[in-house]
Amino acid sequence: METQKTHILRRLFFSTLYLSAFTFGGGYVIVTLLKNRFVDQYHWIDEDEMLDLVAIAQSAPGAIAVNGAIVVGYKLAGLTGVAVSVLGAVIPPMAILTVVSYCYDAFSTNPYIAAMLGGMRAGVGAVITSVVYDMGKNVVRAGDPVNVVIMILSFCISYFLNVNVVFIIIAVAVFGALRSVAAQKAGERS
Amino acid sequence: MICLRLFLSFMQIGCFCFGGGYAAMPLIEEQVVTANHWLTMNAFSDLVTIAEMTPGPIAINAATFVGTQVAGPAGAVAATCGYIFPSCLFVTLLAYVYTRFRNLSLIQQTLASLRPAVVALIAKAGIGILIAAFFVNGTFSLAAGNVSFRMILYFAAALVLLRKAKLNPILVMVLCGAAEVIFYCAGTLIR
Incomplete structure (x- = not known):
């Protein structure tokens, strides 16, 4: 054993x-x-x-x-x-x-390695851009307008107002929890 | 003292990074660059580059890198422990609740709302890295000589290679790096 x-x-x-x-x-x-x-x-x-x-x-x-x-x-x-x-x-x-x-x-x-890292930074930017494009496309394609609004609002609040990422995540999580509880209640009633 | 701060900072990252992979990036930037000034935006971009090329989660890579830079091996251990502590707690708790009740749907529906927000936050961090790459002094300004058209060219070429040719991301990054090294060598030869 x-x-x-x-x-x-x-x-x-x-x-x-x-x-x-x-x-x-x-x-x-x-x-x-x-x-x-x-x-x-x-x-x-x-x-x-x-x-x-x-x-x-x-x-x-x-x-x-x-x-x-x-x-x-x-x-x-x-x-x-x-x-x-x-x-x-x-x-x-x-x-x-x-x-x-x-x-x-x-x-x-080291100037050679600094050049290497500098060039790769542009490549990483492209990789992230590509990932964000795919993920964003999935959110839009899923067809839930509320989720699209969440995405746009979170971006604007964090980019233009510089609100701490943690607060945005907490706020959206609370909203999402309330929303799923409401959805379950609506499901029980019908 | 510094180890405690590393532990708490990375614990905060560990608590709030939902969605895996790149989701940790905006949180790491917030803690490491904006709040504590442990890394410059350029060093942070390098860190993301290095993390992309090495195995393992970006947050563990970041914790080890930042911890070592700030406080040596003890710092690395403190930061990594801080990061995995919330995971251990929440995942074990969820696994326990799951084996008891087997109901995950509420949590999963909540996460469905969180996902679009995470995409937005990754986009913001990505823009930060692009600004560090495109502008010579690292901030958004269209002053003469500050915009690196060469980097924008690498970026465009990398996007084409990723989207159209479907090359492996690590290979694309290495190609961008190699192009810049060749450019640098050509520059020193001419001089």
């Missing part, structure tokens, strides 16, 4: 460590990889439950990769599982960025 648990914990740790070290391109990639590993390969979680776990990971604040590791860890081994999988998910980016930040000063004073 005890050895079974340490076996699960060890696999959990090395799975999240490995996935976190080789996941480029954002949180949603790691979610599919987690499913791949724990549903298709190990058969420790069934498919439907995995979908709900991903929904939980997306419902809570924080990085999807970390949240995904937490739900899977919790599901498989409780609080110890959470600790082990978070550690696995966090070590690779921490190790890499520690090295990068020690080199950064030497990095940024």
Whole structure:
């Protein structure tokens, strides 16, 4: 029994460590990889439950990769599982960025690397523009005018009035909660 | 003391970044550039560039980078712990509630309203990075010599490569960087 648990914990740790070290391109990639590993390969979680776990990971604040590791860890081994999988998910980016930040000063004073980073900044701007375009298009295409208004208003309030991002998120979350409660009540009445 | 401030700042980022990936960017900018002046807007743009190229969530990358710059390894650990603390709390709580009640629809409907706001905030942070890239002194001003047409050209080319040629984003970024290095080398040769 005890050895079974340490076996699960060890696999959990090395799975999240490995996935976190080789996941480029954002949180949603790691979610599919987690499913791949724990549903298709190990058969420790069934498919439907995995979908709900991903929904939980997306419902809570924080990085999807970390949240995904937490739900899977919790599901498989409780609080110890959470600790082990978070550690696995966090070590690779921490190790890499520690090295990068020690080199950064030497990095940024070197004219060639400064030129490289300067040019790449325009590229990052393009990547973000492209992402925002796709996400914005999805909001508009979904056809809910209230969501479009939320998007435009939040942009104007944060860009032109410089209101702290946190207040905007809290205000929209409260509005969204009231709205979904109202929608559920309306659904019950009809 | 500085470690405590790092912990609390990144805890705030961890509490309010809904929607993954780029959603953390405006919050990190608010804390790190605007509120605490730990990084300049240019260094923040570099950080986003580096985070794009390395694996792992941008917020963990940012926490480690800023923490190390401000207070060494202890700062990195403090900032990272601060960032993941709310995640651990909320996700575990939700997972517990889920195993008990299995009702997520209210939370998910609330998040559906939050998503458009997150898109808007990412757009704002993206504009900040573009301004840092396009204008030589890093602020929006159309004064002579301040607008870098070369950067605008890279940006346009990168957009075409991303949207039309569907190239990998990391490759597109590296190509932009390489173009600028070639330009710099050509400049030193002529001089």
